[in-house]
Amino acid sequence: MFKKKLLMGVLCITMAAVAFGCGSKKNKDEKSQTEDQTSDESAASKIKYNVDDYVKLGDYKGIEVAKEEAKVTDEDLNTAIKNILQSYPETVKTDKQVVEKDDTVNIDYEGLLDGKAFDNGTQKGANLKIGSGTFIEGFEEQLIGAKVGEDKSIKVTFPKEYGNKDLAGKEVVFNVKINYIGEEKIPELTKEFIKTYTNKDMTIDEFKEQLKSELLEQKKTTIQTNRIDAVKTKVLENSKVKEFPKGLLEAKISDIKKQVTEQAKSQGMELEKFLTQNYAGLTLEDFNKQVKTSVEDRLNLLLITEAITKKEGLELTDKEYKEQVEKYANQMQSTVDVFEKQYGKDSIKEEFQLQKTWNFVSEKAVEK
Known part of the structure; x- marks a missing residue:
């Protein structure tokens, strides 16, 4: 109850829809605040352009990536068990x-x-x-x-x-x-501890097998993330954004500032005071610089992604969006309506499209 407020990075907030893990389970008051917000169309989504006029695509198929094998060693398992035990002194x-x-x-x-x-x-x-x-x-x-x-x-x-x-x-x-x-x-690994930790009756061997399986899934996810990051880096190097569509950069910056300003307002503070108190004295000037730099990098990625999406016919379908948004809302113990209002429907679609397109590019990569 009396824990000091933990601070997230300011860019985690401003780009919240980039990775929904920055969010958290909402309490009753927070939920009602979110439901009171409007889900107006973002300023950036109102700007129309032909992406082919702004992007010169380089190679994005057959990108070479390092081959990685997902496996869990005894050392991995023992380290995980040790970390669990140390978390419950x-x-x-x-x-x-x-x-x-x-x-x-x-x-x-x-x-x-x-x-x-x-x-x-x-x-x-x-x-x-x-x-x-x-x-x-x-x-x-x-x-x-x-x-x-x-x-x-x-x-x-x-x-x-x-x-x-x-x-x-x-x-x-x-x-x-x-x-x-x-x-x-530090407690010993016993059946009693396992029951407390998992809320299940299982032997030590059964617990180790379950933990090993979970670690293997984590390794697979990490490998896939690393593969996408590696492919993305090379494709961005191969391609070029000639310039940003007129007004798009300013609109994106405006959308982010609006989001953070609304968060400050929900806590009864002006933006400048909110930043100073919550982010180690971050000034409004520094905040503006960080947002501009982040948005420029983000737009570069978005435009190149959009060009690939258009060329390959990978546009996100309504069915795919519905399935994805329901999954994320459930994971965050929320409803679709609250989830969309929290992050903005346009931003959520943007993120889902990024995932779909870069999964495609990753699948076309070649392991060496």
Whole structure:
């Protein structure tokens, strides 16, 4: 509840539709905000042109790529298991009595605003590593020096931009009890751990086989991604965009700025303040430069892709779009309507078209 807000890269936001993984599951408030947005046609989609007038295509079939084999070694499997176990450390009680930085403490706490407990502000038996920055700023530091069994009152102030408007910018008091100081221990791979991790009853061997299968699929996906990237790089080098269609660059930049401005507005902030507070002091000037550079690179890719699409008759069909958008919406635990309004239907179609065309080019590549 009191974790510091994690920051995504600003270009992940501005080009959100490029890779939908930048999105996340929406809570109720976020969903209603998204549903209130309009899904107007983007400015860029209104600009009409003949792509053949702007692109000189080079070779895009028979591109040579390195041959890669998907396989999972024992070392790969052991590393994956080790990473899983390290992600679920057990906190073991120690005899230590005074809290120091980097200690893991087990605490009960109750948060009070104007003397009254507020929602989601109370928990018993919470494990907290001092100095991790997990809780609101100032909370962890004030526990240093506290003793096991001691009751301690801590005053902290929520950030002005905090998501809960009832708490944003407010000073609150947390009554905290130190239950014990623990140390993190990496668990063993047991049937009990596997049940907790997978919510399934399986033997250690069965778990390893399942994990190995998952790792193999990940390797295949990585190889395919690397293959497409390699092919794409060579095709972009072989081809040339003579110039951008009139007004297209400016329209794309406008669409992105509009998207980020709307996000700032949803948090009750002007764009400049939103960037400064959320992106380590990023100025509006630097933001504008980054957006322009990204859009220029993006347009270069889009126009060359469009030229290949037109030449090969690879235009995305309505059926393909429907199947893809339903799949992505389900993966993000959303609805198609909310998903389209979140990213913009034009941007989603653009991304699906990129996938279809470059999968085709990748299939025509030659392994050496």
